[in-house]
Amino acid sequence: MxxxxxxxxxxxxxxxxxxxxxxxxxxxxxxxxxxxxxxxxxxxxxxxxxxxxxxxxxxxxxxxxxxxxxxxxxxxxxxxxxxxxxxxxxxxxxxxxxxVCKRPSYLFEGVTGPLRDYGAGEIDFVVYRQNTEGEYADIGGREYRGHDNEVAFQGAMFTREGTETIVRAAFEAASEREGKLTNVTKSNAQAYGMVFWDDVLREIAGEYPDVEVERLLVDAASMDFVRRPDEFDVLVASNLFGDILTDLGAGISGSMGLAPxxxxxxxxxxxxxxxxxxxxxxxxxxxxxxxxxxxxxxxxxxxxxxxxxxxxxxxxxxxxxxxxxxxxxxxxxxxxxxxxxxxxxxxxxxxx
Structure with a gap:
Protein backbone atom coordinates (compact mmCIF):
# COMPACT_ATOMS: atom_id res chain seq x y z
CA MET A 1 0.00 0.00 0.00
CA VAL A 100 -11.54 16.04 16.77
CA CYS A 101 -8.19 16.73 18.41
CA LYS A 102 -7.01 13.58 20.16
CA ARG A 103 -4.12 14.00 22.62
CA PRO A 104 -3.02 11.04 24.75
CA SER A 105 -0.90 11.34 27.89
CA TYR A 106 1.05 8.31 29.06
CA LEU A 107 3.81 7.89 31.64
CA PHE A 108 6.31 5.48 30.08
CA GLU A 109 8.58 3.14 31.99
CA GLY A 110 11.94 4.85 32.47
CA VAL A 111 10.50 8.36 32.46
CA THR A 112 10.39 10.28 35.73
CA GLY A 113 7.47 12.66 35.89
CA PRO A 114 7.20 15.61 38.29
CA LEU A 115 4.55 13.90 40.44
CA ARG A 116 5.77 11.51 43.13
CA ASP A 117 4.35 8.04 43.62
CA TYR A 118 3.30 7.47 40.00
CA GLY A 119 4.96 4.72 38.02
CA ALA A 120 4.87 3.44 34.46
CA GLY A 121 1.38 3.27 33.01
CA GLU A 122 -0.31 4.78 36.05
CA ILE A 123 -0.89 8.00 34.11
CA ASP A 124 -2.77 6.92 31.00
CA PHE A 125 -5.55 9.11 29.66
CA VAL A 126 -6.59 10.79 26.44
CA VAL A 127 -8.13 14.23 25.99
CA TYR A 128 -10.62 14.82 23.19
CA ARG A 129 -10.46 18.51 22.39
CA GLN A 130 -12.99 20.29 20.17
CA ASN A 131 -10.69 21.58 17.47
CA THR A 132 -12.46 24.00 15.15
CA GLU A 133 -14.61 26.42 17.14
CA GLY A 134 -15.38 27.31 20.76
CA GLU A 135 -13.07 29.95 22.18
CA TYR A 136 -10.88 29.80 19.04
CA ALA A 137 -13.67 30.95 16.73
CA ASP A 138 -12.72 34.11 14.87
CA ILE A 139 -15.55 36.15 16.36
CA GLY A 140 -14.87 39.55 17.87
CA GLY A 141 -13.25 42.86 17.22
CA ARG A 142 -11.79 46.06 18.61
CA GLU A 143 -13.12 49.59 18.49
CA TYR A 144 -11.79 53.03 19.43
CA ARG A 145 -8.17 51.87 19.24
CA GLY A 146 -5.80 54.16 21.10
CA HIS A 147 -8.56 56.03 22.92
CA ASP A 148 -9.60 55.92 26.57
CA ASN A 149 -12.79 54.10 25.63
CA GLU A 150 -11.03 51.39 23.60
CA VAL A 151 -12.94 48.11 23.75
CA ALA A 152 -12.20 44.54 22.68
CA PHE A 153 -14.78 41.79 22.23
CA GLN A 154 -14.04 38.08 21.88
CA GLY A 155 -16.82 35.58 21.33
CA ALA A 156 -16.94 31.80 21.60
CA MET A 157 -19.01 29.74 19.16
CA PHE A 158 -20.41 26.27 19.78
CA THR A 159 -22.28 24.58 16.95
CA ARG A 160 -24.30 21.41 17.27
CA GLU A 161 -22.24 19.75 14.54
CA GLY A 162 -18.92 20.53 16.17
CA THR A 163 -20.06 19.70 19.70
CA GLU A 164 -21.84 16.48 18.79
CA THR A 165 -18.85 15.31 16.76
CA ILE A 166 -16.29 15.71 19.55
CA VAL A 167 -18.60 14.42 22.28
CA ARG A 168 -19.54 11.34 20.29
CA ALA A 169 -15.88 10.63 19.48
CA ALA A 170 -15.05 10.84 23.19
CA PHE A 171 -17.88 8.48 24.14
CA GLU A 172 -16.73 6.00 21.49
CA ALA A 173 -13.20 6.13 22.90
CA ALA A 174 -14.43 5.70 26.47
CA SER A 175 -16.54 2.69 25.51
CA GLU A 176 -13.43 1.07 23.99
CA ARG A 177 -11.17 1.91 26.95
CA GLU A 178 -12.22 1.77 30.60
CA GLY A 179 -15.76 3.09 30.26
CA LYS A 180 -15.24 6.42 31.98
CA LEU A 181 -15.66 9.87 30.47
CA THR A 182 -14.90 13.18 32.18
CA ASN A 183 -16.70 16.23 30.79
CA VAL A 184 -14.70 19.41 31.45
CA THR A 185 -16.50 22.75 31.16
CA LYS A 186 -16.98 26.05 32.97
CA SER A 187 -20.77 26.07 32.93
CA ASN A 188 -21.11 28.07 36.12
CA ALA A 189 -19.52 31.10 34.44
CA GLN A 190 -20.41 30.53 30.77
CA ALA A 191 -24.13 30.00 30.89
CA TYR A 192 -24.75 29.84 27.14
CA GLY A 193 -21.98 28.06 25.26
CA MET A 194 -20.93 25.72 28.06
CA VAL A 195 -24.48 24.92 29.16
CA PHE A 196 -25.29 24.13 25.51
CA TRP A 197 -22.25 21.84 25.50
CA ASP A 198 -23.50 20.10 28.65
CA ASP A 199 -26.97 19.68 27.13
CA VAL A 200 -25.53 18.04 24.02
CA LEU A 201 -23.37 15.74 26.11
CA ARG A 202 -26.35 14.75 28.22
CA GLU A 203 -28.32 13.85 25.08
CA ILE A 204 -25.54 11.71 23.65
CA ALA A 205 -24.80 10.05 27.00
CA GLY A 206 -28.15 8.25 26.67
CA GLU A 207 -26.69 6.31 23.73
CA TYR A 208 -23.83 5.02 25.88
CA PRO A 209 -25.40 3.64 29.07
CA ASP A 210 -22.26 1.66 29.94
CA VAL A 211 -20.04 4.77 30.08
CA GLU A 212 -19.73 6.45 33.45
CA VAL A 213 -19.79 10.25 33.13
CA GLU A 214 -17.96 12.57 35.52
CA ARG A 215 -18.47 16.34 35.27
CA LEU A 216 -15.74 18.77 36.31
CA LEU A 217 -15.20 22.48 36.00
CA VAL A 218 -11.91 23.21 34.28
CA ASP A 219 -10.29 24.65 37.40
CA ALA A 220 -11.13 21.52 39.38
CA ALA A 221 -9.93 19.33 36.51
CA SER A 222 -6.60 21.15 36.43
CA MET A 223 -6.18 20.56 40.16
CA ASP A 224 -7.12 16.90 39.80
CA PHE A 225 -4.62 16.36 36.99
CA VAL A 226 -2.02 16.96 39.68
CA ARG A 227 -3.88 15.40 42.59
CA ARG A 228 -5.28 12.21 41.00
CA PRO A 229 -4.16 11.80 37.37
CA ASP A 230 -4.40 8.01 37.60
CA GLU A 231 -8.19 8.20 37.90
CA PHE A 232 -8.77 9.73 34.45
CA ASP A 233 -9.48 7.71 31.32
CA VAL A 234 -11.08 9.83 28.56
CA LEU A 235 -11.76 13.53 28.89
CA VAL A 236 -13.69 15.81 26.54
CA ALA A 237 -13.30 19.57 26.53
CA SER A 238 -13.69 22.69 24.45
CA ASN A 239 -10.92 24.08 22.27
CA LEU A 240 -9.36 26.33 24.90
CA PHE A 241 -9.81 24.06 27.90
CA GLY A 242 -8.57 21.05 25.95
CA ASP A 243 -5.50 22.97 24.82
CA ILE A 244 -4.58 23.95 28.37
CA LEU A 245 -5.29 20.53 29.89
CA THR A 246 -3.21 18.68 27.30
CA ASP A 247 -0.15 20.82 28.00
CA LEU A 248 -0.59 19.97 31.66
CA GLY A 249 -1.08 16.33 30.74
CA ALA A 250 2.20 16.35 28.81
CA GLY A 251 3.95 17.95 31.77
CA ILE A 252 2.84 15.39 34.32
CA SER A 253 3.77 12.58 31.89
CA GLY A 254 7.39 13.65 31.80
CA SER A 255 7.87 16.14 28.97
CA MET A 256 6.19 18.12 26.23
CA GLY A 257 8.72 16.43 23.97
CA LEU A 258 6.96 13.09 24.41
CA ALA A 259 3.44 14.27 23.60
CA PRO A 260 1.70 13.39 20.31
Missing amino acids: TYEIALIPGDGIGPEVVDRSLPVVEAAADAHGVSLETTRYDWGSDRYLAEGAMMPDDGLDRLRGYDAIFLGAVGHPEVPDHVTLRGLRLEITKGFKQH SSNIDPTQTHPSMFEPVHGSAFDITGEGVANPIGTVLSWELLWAHLGEDALARELRAAVRAQLADPDAPRTPDIGGESGSEAVANDLRTRLG
Whole structure:
Protein backbone atom coordinates (compact mmCIF):
# COMPACT_ATOMS: atom_id res chain seq x y z
CA MET A 1 0.00 0.00 0.00
CA THR A 2 1.29 3.46 -0.91
CA TYR A 3 0.38 6.52 1.15
CA GLU A 4 0.94 10.10 0.12
CA ILE A 5 1.68 12.40 3.06
CA ALA A 6 2.03 16.18 3.00
CA LEU A 7 4.86 17.36 5.25
CA ILE A 8 4.72 20.88 6.68
CA PRO A 9 7.80 21.07 8.96
CA GLY A 10 6.87 24.64 9.96
CA ASP A 11 8.82 26.72 12.46
CA GLY A 12 11.57 26.45 15.04
CA ILE A 13 12.36 22.86 15.97
CA GLY A 14 9.62 21.62 13.65
CA PRO A 15 11.96 20.92 10.70
CA GLU A 16 14.50 19.32 13.07
CA VAL A 17 12.12 16.77 14.60
CA VAL A 18 10.47 16.04 11.25
CA ASP A 19 13.82 15.42 9.54
CA ARG A 20 15.22 13.31 12.41
CA SER A 21 12.08 11.19 12.69
CA LEU A 22 11.35 10.55 9.03
CA PRO A 23 14.10 7.89 8.51
CA VAL A 24 12.72 5.99 11.52
CA VAL A 25 9.22 6.11 10.11
CA GLU A 26 10.33 5.13 6.62
CA ALA A 27 12.31 2.16 7.93
CA ALA A 28 9.32 0.94 9.96
CA ALA A 29 7.00 1.40 7.00
CA ASP A 30 9.33 -0.50 4.67
CA ALA A 31 9.50 -3.41 7.12
CA HIS A 32 5.71 -3.64 7.03
CA GLY A 33 5.41 -3.44 3.26
CA VAL A 34 4.08 0.11 3.35
CA SER A 35 5.27 2.66 0.82
CA LEU A 36 5.51 6.25 2.04
CA GLU A 37 5.65 9.14 -0.42
CA THR A 38 6.07 12.59 1.08
CA THR A 39 5.78 16.08 -0.37
CA ARG A 40 7.34 18.91 1.63
CA TYR A 41 5.69 22.31 1.93
CA ASP A 42 7.88 25.01 3.45
CA TRP A 43 4.98 27.01 4.82
CA GLY A 44 5.18 28.88 8.10
CA SER A 45 6.60 31.98 9.71
CA ASP A 46 9.57 32.36 7.35
CA ARG A 47 7.11 32.49 4.48
CA TYR A 48 5.01 35.02 6.40
CA LEU A 49 8.02 37.26 7.00
CA ALA A 50 8.96 37.07 3.32
CA GLU A 51 5.55 37.12 1.65
CA GLY A 52 2.98 38.21 4.25
CA ALA A 53 1.14 34.87 4.52
CA MET A 54 1.85 31.62 6.37
CA MET A 55 0.54 29.55 3.46
CA PRO A 56 -0.60 30.31 -0.10
CA ASP A 57 -4.20 31.15 -0.94
CA ASP A 58 -4.67 27.76 -2.58
CA GLY A 59 -3.00 25.89 0.28
CA LEU A 60 -6.05 23.81 1.20
CA ASP A 61 -6.56 22.82 -2.42
CA ARG A 62 -2.96 21.60 -2.58
CA LEU A 63 -3.40 19.51 0.57
CA ARG A 64 -6.83 18.11 -0.21
CA GLY A 65 -5.73 14.99 -2.08
CA TYR A 66 -3.25 13.61 0.45
CA ASP A 67 -3.91 10.64 2.69
CA ALA A 68 -2.74 12.69 5.69
CA ILE A 69 -0.83 15.81 6.68
CA PHE A 70 2.10 15.98 9.10
CA LEU A 71 2.87 19.31 10.78
CA GLY A 72 6.08 19.96 12.70
CA ALA A 73 5.41 23.16 14.65
CA VAL A 74 3.99 26.67 14.38
CA GLY A 75 5.24 29.82 16.10
CA HIS A 76 7.95 32.46 15.75
CA PRO A 77 9.23 35.14 18.17
CA GLU A 78 9.01 37.82 15.44
CA VAL A 79 5.43 37.02 14.44
CA PRO A 80 2.42 37.48 16.78
CA ASP A 81 1.07 34.16 17.99
CA HIS A 82 -2.45 34.84 16.75
CA VAL A 83 -1.04 35.34 13.24
CA THR A 84 0.94 32.10 13.19
CA LEU A 85 -1.88 30.03 14.67
CA ARG A 86 -4.67 31.45 12.53
CA GLY A 87 -2.56 31.57 9.40
CA LEU A 88 -1.64 27.89 9.23
CA ARG A 89 -2.83 25.37 11.80
CA LEU A 90 -6.32 26.79 12.33
CA GLU A 91 -6.70 27.39 8.61
CA ILE A 92 -6.21 23.68 8.06
CA THR A 93 -8.19 22.33 11.01
CA LYS A 94 -11.18 24.53 10.26
CA GLY A 95 -11.00 24.20 6.48
CA PHE A 96 -10.88 20.41 6.65
CA LYS A 97 -13.42 20.07 9.48
CA GLN A 98 -10.90 18.38 11.74
CA HIS A 99 -13.31 18.66 14.67
CA VAL A 100 -11.54 16.04 16.77
CA CYS A 101 -8.19 16.73 18.41
CA LYS A 102 -7.01 13.58 20.16
CA ARG A 103 -4.12 14.00 22.62
CA PRO A 104 -3.02 11.04 24.75
CA SER A 105 -0.90 11.34 27.89
CA TYR A 106 1.05 8.31 29.06
CA LEU A 107 3.81 7.89 31.64
CA PHE A 108 6.31 5.48 30.08
CA GLU A 109 8.58 3.14 31.99
CA GLY A 110 11.94 4.85 32.47
CA VAL A 111 10.50 8.36 32.46
CA THR A 112 10.39 10.28 35.73
CA GLY A 113 7.47 12.66 35.89
CA PRO A 114 7.20 15.61 38.29
CA LEU A 115 4.55 13.90 40.44
CA ARG A 116 5.77 11.51 43.13
CA ASP A 117 4.35 8.04 43.62
CA TYR A 118 3.30 7.47 40.00
CA GLY A 119 4.96 4.72 38.02
CA ALA A 120 4.87 3.44 34.46
CA GLY A 121 1.38 3.27 33.01
CA GLU A 122 -0.31 4.78 36.05
CA ILE A 123 -0.89 8.00 34.11
CA ASP A 124 -2.77 6.92 31.00
CA PHE A 125 -5.55 9.11 29.66
CA VAL A 126 -6.59 10.79 26.44
CA VAL A 127 -8.13 14.23 25.99
CA TYR A 128 -10.62 14.82 23.19
CA ARG A 129 -10.46 18.51 22.39
CA GLN A 130 -12.99 20.29 20.17
CA ASN A 131 -10.69 21.58 17.47
CA THR A 132 -12.46 24.00 15.15
CA GLU A 133 -14.61 26.42 17.14
CA GLY A 134 -15.38 27.31 20.76
CA GLU A 135 -13.07 29.95 22.18
CA TYR A 136 -10.88 29.80 19.04
CA ALA A 137 -13.67 30.95 16.73
CA ASP A 138 -12.72 34.11 14.87
CA ILE A 139 -15.55 36.15 16.36
CA GLY A 140 -14.87 39.55 17.87
CA GLY A 141 -13.25 42.86 17.22
CA ARG A 142 -11.79 46.06 18.61
CA GLU A 143 -13.12 49.59 18.49
CA TYR A 144 -11.79 53.03 19.43
CA ARG A 145 -8.17 51.87 19.24
CA GLY A 146 -5.80 54.16 21.10
CA HIS A 147 -8.56 56.03 22.92
CA ASP A 148 -9.60 55.92 26.57
CA ASN A 149 -12.79 54.10 25.63
CA GLU A 150 -11.03 51.39 23.60
CA VAL A 151 -12.94 48.11 23.75
CA ALA A 152 -12.20 44.54 22.68
CA PHE A 153 -14.78 41.79 22.23
CA GLN A 154 -14.04 38.08 21.88
CA GLY A 155 -16.82 35.58 21.33
CA ALA A 156 -16.94 31.80 21.60
CA MET A 157 -19.01 29.74 19.16
CA PHE A 158 -20.41 26.27 19.78
CA THR A 159 -22.28 24.58 16.95
CA ARG A 160 -24.30 21.41 17.27
CA GLU A 161 -22.24 19.75 14.54
CA GLY A 162 -18.92 20.53 16.17
CA THR A 163 -20.06 19.70 19.70
CA GLU A 164 -21.84 16.48 18.79
CA THR A 165 -18.85 15.31 16.76
CA ILE A 166 -16.29 15.71 19.55
CA VAL A 167 -18.60 14.42 22.28
CA ARG A 168 -19.54 11.34 20.29
CA ALA A 169 -15.88 10.63 19.48
CA ALA A 170 -15.05 10.84 23.19
CA PHE A 171 -17.88 8.48 24.14
CA GLU A 172 -16.73 6.00 21.49
CA ALA A 173 -13.20 6.13 22.90
CA ALA A 174 -14.43 5.70 26.47
CA SER A 175 -16.54 2.69 25.51
CA GLU A 176 -13.43 1.07 23.99
CA ARG A 177 -11.17 1.91 26.95
CA GLU A 178 -12.22 1.77 30.60
CA GLY A 179 -15.76 3.09 30.26
CA LYS A 180 -15.24 6.42 31.98
CA LEU A 181 -15.66 9.87 30.47
CA THR A 182 -14.90 13.18 32.18
CA ASN A 183 -16.70 16.23 30.79
CA VAL A 184 -14.70 19.41 31.45
CA THR A 185 -16.50 22.75 31.16
CA LYS A 186 -16.98 26.05 32.97
CA SER A 187 -20.77 26.07 32.93
CA ASN A 188 -21.11 28.07 36.12
CA ALA A 189 -19.52 31.10 34.44
CA GLN A 190 -20.41 30.53 30.77
CA ALA A 191 -24.13 30.00 30.89
CA TYR A 192 -24.75 29.84 27.14
CA GLY A 193 -21.98 28.06 25.26
CA MET A 194 -20.93 25.72 28.06
CA VAL A 195 -24.48 24.92 29.16
CA PHE A 196 -25.29 24.13 25.51
CA TRP A 197 -22.25 21.84 25.50
CA ASP A 198 -23.50 20.10 28.65
CA ASP A 199 -26.97 19.68 27.13
CA VAL A 200 -25.53 18.04 24.02
CA LEU A 201 -23.37 15.74 26.11
CA ARG A 202 -26.35 14.75 28.22
CA GLU A 203 -28.32 13.85 25.08
CA ILE A 204 -25.54 11.71 23.65
CA ALA A 205 -24.80 10.05 27.00
CA GLY A 206 -28.15 8.25 26.67
CA GLU A 207 -26.69 6.31 23.73
CA TYR A 208 -23.83 5.02 25.88
CA PRO A 209 -25.40 3.64 29.07
CA ASP A 210 -22.26 1.66 29.94
CA VAL A 211 -20.04 4.77 30.08
CA GLU A 212 -19.73 6.45 33.45
CA VAL A 213 -19.79 10.25 33.13
CA GLU A 214 -17.96 12.57 35.52
CA ARG A 215 -18.47 16.34 35.27
CA LEU A 216 -15.74 18.77 36.31
CA LEU A 217 -15.20 22.48 36.00
CA VAL A 218 -11.91 23.21 34.28
CA ASP A 219 -10.29 24.65 37.40
CA ALA A 220 -11.13 21.52 39.38
CA ALA A 221 -9.93 19.33 36.51
CA SER A 222 -6.60 21.15 36.43
CA MET A 223 -6.18 20.56 40.16
CA ASP A 224 -7.12 16.90 39.80
CA PHE A 225 -4.62 16.36 36.99
CA VAL A 226 -2.02 16.96 39.68
CA ARG A 227 -3.88 15.40 42.59
CA ARG A 228 -5.28 12.21 41.00
CA PRO A 229 -4.16 11.80 37.37
CA ASP A 230 -4.40 8.01 37.60
CA GLU A 231 -8.19 8.20 37.90
CA PHE A 232 -8.77 9.73 34.45
CA ASP A 233 -9.48 7.71 31.32
CA VAL A 234 -11.08 9.83 28.56
CA LEU A 235 -11.76 13.53 28.89
CA VAL A 236 -13.69 15.81 26.54
CA ALA A 237 -13.30 19.57 26.53
CA SER A 238 -13.69 22.69 24.45
CA ASN A 239 -10.92 24.08 22.27
CA LEU A 240 -9.36 26.33 24.90
CA PHE A 241 -9.81 24.06 27.90
CA GLY A 242 -8.57 21.05 25.95
CA ASP A 243 -5.50 22.97 24.82
CA ILE A 244 -4.58 23.95 28.37
CA LEU A 245 -5.29 20.53 29.89
CA THR A 246 -3.21 18.68 27.30
CA ASP A 247 -0.15 20.82 28.00
CA LEU A 248 -0.59 19.97 31.66
CA GLY A 249 -1.08 16.33 30.74
CA ALA A 250 2.20 16.35 28.81
CA GLY A 251 3.95 17.95 31.77
CA ILE A 252 2.84 15.39 34.32
CA SER A 253 3.77 12.58 31.89
CA GLY A 254 7.39 13.65 31.80
CA SER A 255 7.87 16.14 28.97
CA MET A 256 6.19 18.12 26.23
CA GLY A 257 8.72 16.43 23.97
CA LEU A 258 6.96 13.09 24.41
CA ALA A 259 3.44 14.27 23.60
CA PRO A 260 1.70 13.39 20.31
CA SER A 261 -1.44 14.87 18.79
CA SER A 262 -3.90 14.23 15.98
CA ASN A 263 -6.48 16.46 14.27
CA ILE A 264 -9.17 14.25 12.78
CA ASP A 265 -11.99 14.69 10.29
CA PRO A 266 -14.15 11.74 11.43
CA THR A 267 -15.98 11.66 8.10
CA GLN A 268 -12.66 11.13 6.28
CA THR A 269 -13.86 13.59 3.65
CA HIS A 270 -10.66 15.57 4.15
CA PRO A 271 -7.16 14.52 5.17
CA SER A 272 -6.45 14.53 8.89
CA MET A 273 -3.35 16.17 10.37
CA PHE A 274 -0.84 14.93 12.93
CA GLU A 275 1.68 16.92 14.97
CA PRO A 276 3.74 16.81 18.17
CA VAL A 277 2.38 19.01 20.95
CA HIS A 278 5.62 20.78 21.89
CA GLY A 279 5.43 23.72 19.48
CA SER A 280 8.30 25.59 17.86
CA ALA A 281 10.53 25.93 20.98
CA PHE A 282 12.76 28.66 19.58
CA ASP A 283 14.84 28.63 22.76
CA ILE A 284 16.45 25.36 21.62
CA THR A 285 16.14 25.74 17.85
CA GLY A 286 19.35 24.84 16.08
CA GLU A 287 20.94 23.15 19.09
CA GLY A 288 20.07 19.64 17.91
CA VAL A 289 18.56 18.60 21.24
CA ALA A 290 14.82 18.64 20.47
CA ASN A 291 13.14 15.40 21.50
CA PRO A 292 11.91 13.53 18.40
CA ILE A 293 9.82 11.02 20.35
CA GLY A 294 6.63 13.12 20.37
CA THR A 295 6.97 13.30 16.59
CA VAL A 296 7.43 9.53 16.26
CA LEU A 297 4.39 8.96 18.47
CA SER A 298 2.40 11.35 16.29
CA TRP A 299 3.33 9.16 13.32
CA GLU A 300 2.01 6.25 15.39
CA LEU A 301 -1.35 8.03 15.58
CA LEU A 302 -1.20 8.73 11.84
CA TRP A 303 -0.67 5.08 10.93
CA ALA A 304 -3.36 3.90 13.32
CA HIS A 305 -5.78 6.39 11.73
CA LEU A 306 -4.94 5.02 8.27
CA GLY A 307 -5.54 1.46 9.45
CA GLU A 308 -1.89 0.38 9.55
CA ASP A 309 -2.17 -0.92 13.10
CA ALA A 310 0.87 -3.21 13.02
CA LEU A 311 3.07 -0.35 11.82
CA ALA A 312 1.70 1.92 14.54
CA ARG A 313 2.42 -0.71 17.19
CA GLU A 314 5.96 -1.13 15.85
CA LEU A 315 6.76 2.55 16.37
CA ARG A 316 5.29 2.57 19.86
CA ALA A 317 7.18 -0.57 20.81
CA ALA A 318 10.45 1.03 19.73
CA VAL A 319 9.71 4.12 21.82
CA ARG A 320 8.68 2.02 24.81
CA ALA A 321 11.86 -0.09 24.60
CA GLN A 322 14.13 2.93 24.29
CA LEU A 323 12.63 4.83 27.20
CA ALA A 324 12.78 1.74 29.42
CA ASP A 325 16.48 1.25 28.65
CA PRO A 326 18.61 3.21 31.16
CA ASP A 327 21.57 3.12 28.79
CA ALA A 328 19.69 4.51 25.79
CA PRO A 329 20.36 8.06 24.55
CA ARG A 330 18.01 10.71 25.92
CA THR A 331 17.48 14.34 25.15
CA PRO A 332 17.86 16.93 27.94
CA ASP A 333 14.11 17.38 28.49
CA ILE A 334 13.97 13.90 30.05
CA GLY A 335 17.26 14.05 31.87
CA GLY A 336 19.75 13.02 29.19
CA GLU A 337 22.64 14.63 27.37
CA SER A 338 22.11 13.27 23.84
CA GLY A 339 20.89 15.02 20.74
CA SER A 340 17.90 14.44 18.48
CA GLU A 341 19.89 12.47 15.91
CA ALA A 342 21.29 10.01 18.45
CA VAL A 343 17.82 9.32 19.83
CA ALA A 344 16.35 8.84 16.37
CA ASN A 345 19.18 6.57 15.27
CA ASP A 346 18.76 4.46 18.38
CA LEU A 347 15.02 4.17 17.79
CA ARG A 348 15.71 2.88 14.32
CA THR A 349 17.87 0.06 15.70
CA ARG A 350 14.97 -1.05 17.90
CA LEU A 351 12.54 -1.61 15.03
CA GLY A 352 11.57 -5.20 14.41
